[in-house]
Amino acid sequence: AQSVSQHNHHVILSEAASLELGCNYSYGGTVNLFWYVQYPGQHLQLLLKYFSGDPLVKGIKGFEAEFIKSKFSFNLRKPSVQWSDTAEYFCAVNSMDSNYQLIWGAGTKLIIKP
Amino acid sequence: EAGVAQSPRYKIIEKRQSVAFWCNPISGHATLYWYQQILGQGPKLLIQFQNNGVVDDSQLPKDRFSAERLKGVDSTLKIQPAKLEDSAVYLCASSGQGSGYGYTFGSGTRLTVV
Numbered sequence: 180a181q182s183v184s185q186h187n188h189h190v191i192l193s194e195a196a197s198l199e200l201g202c203n204y205s206y207g208g209t210v211n212l213f214w215y216v217q218y219p220g221q222h223l224q225l226l227l228k229y230f231s232g233d234p235l236v237k238g239i240k241g242f243e244a245e246f247i248k249s250k251f252s253f254n255l256r257k258p259s260v261q262w263s264d265t266a267e268y269f270c271a272v273n274s275m276d277s278n279y280q281l282i283w284g285a286g287t288k289l290i291i292k293p
Numbered sequence: 294e295a296g297v298a299q300s301p302r303y304k305i306i307e308k309r310q311s312v313a314f315w316c317n318p319i320s321g322h323a324t325l326y327w328y329q330q331i332l333g334q335g336p337k338l339l340i341q342f343q344n345n346g347v348v349d350d351s352q353l354p355k356d357r358f359s360a361e362r363l364k365g366v367d368s369t370l371k372i373q374p375a376k377l378e379d380s381a382v383y384l385c386a387s388s389g390q391g392s393g394y395g396y397t398f399g400s401g402t403r404l405t406v407v
Contacts, residue, residue: 283336286334
């Protein structure tokens with residue numbers, strides 16, 4: 180069965196620090212990869228997605244993620260975080276074999292200290 | 294385009310009472326999902342509809358949960374009777390036909406069972 184691992188459950192950074200959140204998945208076939216963000220009290224929003232092509236994907240709000248097929252990874256990065264990036268971040272994958280159901284990681288709570 | 298609409302936003306009920314949630318997906322989206330998100334966890338799929346047919350309800354606790362999507366548009370999710378452990382956010386999401394393109398989520402209904 181497919182699964183998604185997010186290595187850090189909680190991350191605390193100061194403003195302007197660089198961010199990298201890890202995401203690994205277990206599935207040998209073709210996958211679509213997603214990062215969602217959930218700001219406090221708000222609904223899940225899509226940050227970025229990868230289907231094919233350039234493995235470096237740019238998303239909203241200065242986020243990017245790199246798909247490394249050999250490592251089954253899709254890590255999220257941002258060079259300089261802001262206080263407003265405080266949120267929970269979820270990595271998810273789907274595939275035709277999963278009937279395009281999203282398989283979710285457990286999430287990473289990011290707290291940015293002003 | 295209008296987003297996924299859900300109501301109510303909040304609901305507090307006593308255990309053993311019943312409750313219903315409503316979802317109106319994005320116009321033209323064939324696939325509709327109901328998720329349960331318990332605090333600190335990733336979303337858990339309860340049921341997936343394709344038009345008005347059920348694609349997957351393997352994780353729906355059918356002794357107390359039911360869902361329908363009449364006419365392939367709006368959907369309702371019902372819990373009867375509610376238990377304390379049903380306290381969660383109930384998310385509705387929709388996606389286009391045969392899509393691996395991720396979903397659009399509604400704002401969710403926060404259910405508290407006391």
